[in-house]
Amino acid sequence: YLRKIYTLVFLRNETQILLGLKKRGFGLNKWNGFGGKVEHNESIIDAAIRELREECCVDVNKSDLKNIGHLEFTFEGESILMDVRVFSASVYEGVPTETEEMAPKWFKYEEIPFDDMWPDDRIWFPYLLKNKLFYGIFHYKGYDTILNYEVKELKCM
Numbered sequence: 001y002l003r004k005i006y007t008l009v010f011l012r013n014e015t016q017i018l019l020g021l022k023k024r025g026f027g028l029n030k031w032n033g034f035g036g037k038v039e040h041n042e043s044i045i046d047a048a049i050r051e052l053r054e055e056c057c058v059d060v061n062k063s064d065l066k067n068i069g070h071l072e073f074t075f076e077g078e079s080i081l082m083d084v085r086v087f088s089a090s091v092y093e094g095v096p097t098e099t100e101e102m103a104p105k106w107f108k109y110e111e112i113p114f115d116d117m118w119p120d121d122r123i124w125f126p127y128l129l130k131n132k133l134f135y136g137i138f139h140y141k142g143y144d145t146i147l148n149y150e151v152k153e154l155k156c157m
């Protein structure tokens with residue numbers, strides 16, 4: 001597989017999680033965390049911080065960004081492996097603001113719009129919500145159907 005690394009950042013507080021409605025490109029019209037590609041000249045963490053700022057004008061310090069999960073996606077008949085590094089933060093600066101890319105909105109944990117999110121999210125979100133470090137692999141057929149998957153809690157880092 002040709003592995004491509006992506007970032008995915010969730011801002012959280014005690015009662016809510018910040019999601020963004022994707023306004024263009026991959027994942028159009030789906031709610032998701034904030035993220036994008038990792039460029040060759042940057043670390044994964046720096047990419048996560050850059051994408052968060054670009055997509056919703058929020059700044060987070062490296063030390064406040066916690067790695068909470070690792071997701072790998074393959075697609076029937078395609079040779080790419082989408083390697084998504086998932087982070088969360090509860091300390092940040094700035095007010096989440098709409099950009100050309102994303103329209104941000106806070107959701108109560110019991111009101112997460114899974115029907116308007118990637119199908120895998122309802123499978124691994126429970127680990128995020130329980131603050132468990134998780135690793136998941138998903139094999140898709142197209143972009144709507146999960147042929148098989150495995151998600152497990154990672155005990156240590």
Ligand SMILES: CN1CCN(c2cc(NC3CC3)nc(N)n2)CC1
Binds near residue numbers: 008035084118121
């Ligand atoms: C830059 N983005 C970040 C998020 N990301 C995905 C993918 C995904 N499922 C894969 C079948 C597509 N599920 C979530 N929640 N996020 C893709 C790349």
